[in-house]
Amino acid sequence: MTVPPPASAPATPARPSPVPAARFARISGWGSYAPRAVLTNADLERMVDTNDDWIVTRTGIRERRVAAAHETTASMAAVAGARAIAVAGLEPDEIDLILVATLTPDYWMPSTAALVKEAIGNRRAAAMDVAAACSGFVYAYATAHAYVTSGMARHVLVVGAELLTRFLDYTDRSTCILFGDGAGAVVVSASDEPTGPHGIELTTEPQGAYMIWLPAGGSKSPSSAETVARGEHFIRMEGKETYRFATRTLASSALAAIERAGLHPDEIDLVIPHQANVRIIEAVAKGLGFPMDRIFVNVDRFGNTSAASVPLALAEAVDTGRIKLGDRIVFVAFGAGFTSGAVAMEWSADPASGARAAAIDPDAIRVRLPVDWDSVDPIPAQLADVLASPGPVDVPLDDVVPGEPARSHKEVPA
Numbered sequence: 001m002t003v004p005p006p007a008s009a010p011a012t013p014a015r016p017s018p019v020p021a022a023r024f025a026r027i028s029g030w031g032s033y034a035p036r037a038v039l040t041n042a043d044l045e046r047m048v049d050t051n052d053d054w055i056v057t058r059t060g061i062r063e064r065r066v067a068a069a070h071e072t073t074a075s076m077a078a079v080a081g082a083r084a085i086a087v088a089g090l091e092p093d094e095i096d097l098i099l100v101a102t103l104t105p106d107y108w109m110p111s112t113a114a115l116v117k118e119a120i121g122n123r124r125a126a127a128m129d130v131a132a133a134c135s136g137f138v139y140a141y142a143t144a145h146a147y148v149t150s151g152m153a154r155h156v157l158v159v160g161a162e163l164l165t166r167f168l169d170y171t172d173r174s175t176c177i178l179f180g181d182g183a184g185a186v187v188v189s190a191s192d193e194p195t196g197p198h199g200i201e202l203t204t205e206p207q208g209a210y211m212i213w214l215p216a217g218g219s220k221s222p223s224s225a226e227t228v229a230r231g232e233h234f235i236r237m238e239g240k241e242t243y244r245f246a247t248r249t250l251a252s253s254a255l256a257a258i259e260r261a262g263l264h265p266d267e268i269d270l271v272i273p274h275q276a277n278v279r280i281i282e283a284v285a286k287g288l289g290f291p292m293d294r295i296f297v298n299v300d301r302f303g304n305t306s307a308a309s310v311p312l313a314l315a316e317a318v319d320t321g322r323i324k325l326g327d328r329i330v331f332v333a334f335g336a337g338f339t340s341g342a343v344a345m346e347w348s349a350d351p352a353s354g355a356r357a358a359a360i361d362p363d364a365i366r367v368r369l370p371v372d373w374d375s376v377d378p379i380p381a382q383l384a385d386v387l388a389s390p391g392p393v394d395v396p397l398d399d400v401v402p403g404e405p406a407r408s409h410k411e412v413p414a
């Protein structure tokens with residue numbers, strides 16, 4: 001006997017029919033979100049013993065974005081994700097799997113992906129987070145590609161999102177100047193048509209485990225008044241070792257992915273590297289033998305946004321005409337772990353579809369809060385003080401990224 005569902009049961013969306021395996025996968029949508037508030041090097045000069053010249057010369061960073069108190073990793077991920085779904089011409093319910101790459105989740109549980117699923121109005125996708133630090137987006141993209149080509153999913157939303165400014169020690173000048181907040185996303189969709197050359201390379205070097213890490217809050221060292229007093233809830237980094245790893249791995253990972261795609265480096269139109277430091281990016285260019293005009297750079301305006309950096313840069317590269325239909329591109333990242341990963345592919349989506357992202361209003365997308373929510377102000381005190389009283393914003397800057405127009409800033413449209 002079949003038991004009828006209770007009258008109050010929510011309508012269950014129709015499950016898709018089984019899909020045949022071994023199909024092709026392509027990026028069908030892309031999107032990004034950057035919070036409005038800008039933190040300049042001049043602002044940081046008011047917080048720690050640093051200066052604009054040091055930061056620009058050593059890192060290429062001019063400014064980074066800071067999430068507002070009401071924003072979280074999930075809220076930024078949901079906006080970027082909704083934009084990518086709109087660009088793909090899909091409805092949120094057509095997404096079968098949501099992957100969020102992040103090292104700054106809203107909570108330990110549930111996953112940030114589960115929060116994103118609800119916020120974008122998807123009722124039927126599986127959802128999970130991917131933890132591979134700054135390489136997270138590349139790892140999540142590789143997972144999405146495998147799901148689609150194996151026939152387990154038709155459309156996968158892949159998001160890289162980070163809210164790093166809440167995990168920084170604003171007395172540590174070696175880390176707090178580097179990182180910023182933001183999110184980027186793509187939709188990976190099944191295609192019956194062959195999608196051109198494609199290669200993926202992923203690696204992890206475990207001896208790098210404690211080169212970038214956040215000591216407390218996990219099962220090894222649960223959060224306590226003592227761990228907080230020791231500042232173990234902040235990101236720590238061995239900058240020089242990390243720099244060496246990055247310059248060692250990025251070009252070789254990119255070359256491995258290019259080779260797996262059956263391509264020659266000369267056939268690559270644009271490389272989108274993890275935006276950690278312009279000197280590291282220049283080293284990748286040198287390692288690949290590429291001029292800088294074949295490398296995409298926006299680290300000067302966003303700083304290092306970890307797992308968000310590649311999809312944020314990818315969306316900007318497509319929307320500004322740097323990537324055209326049929327271009328061969330590579331995205332490549334490295335990060336804590338030490339992880340690294342690269343993807344070489346032929347771009348097969350119409351860049352004009354990017355205009356559809358304008359239909360998504362960031363203020364209309366909300367991540368639901370728990371009923372008994374009584375949060376403390378999430379923004380670190382030193383940062384809140386500086387943001388509350390903006391200093392002079394006319395930072396005299398070298399042209400870190402050749403050819404880029406000078407711009408004035410503070411609050412900019414999301």
Ligand code: UT7
Nearest residue numbers: 049050051054058134173174177239240242243276277335
């Ligand atoms: O997604 C992966 C994330 N991590 C990275 O990408 C980090 C990779 N590493 C780097 O990008 C670089 O190592 C840094 C930018 C972090 C540092 O640059 P560096 O050229 O390796 O500088 P350093 O650590 O050797 O420091 C040189 C000097 C030191 O002073 P002394 O000892 O020579 O007197 C530092 O104390 O610069 C000092 N310093 C600063 N000075 C002004 C360190 N941070 C600052 C600062 N402002 N913010």
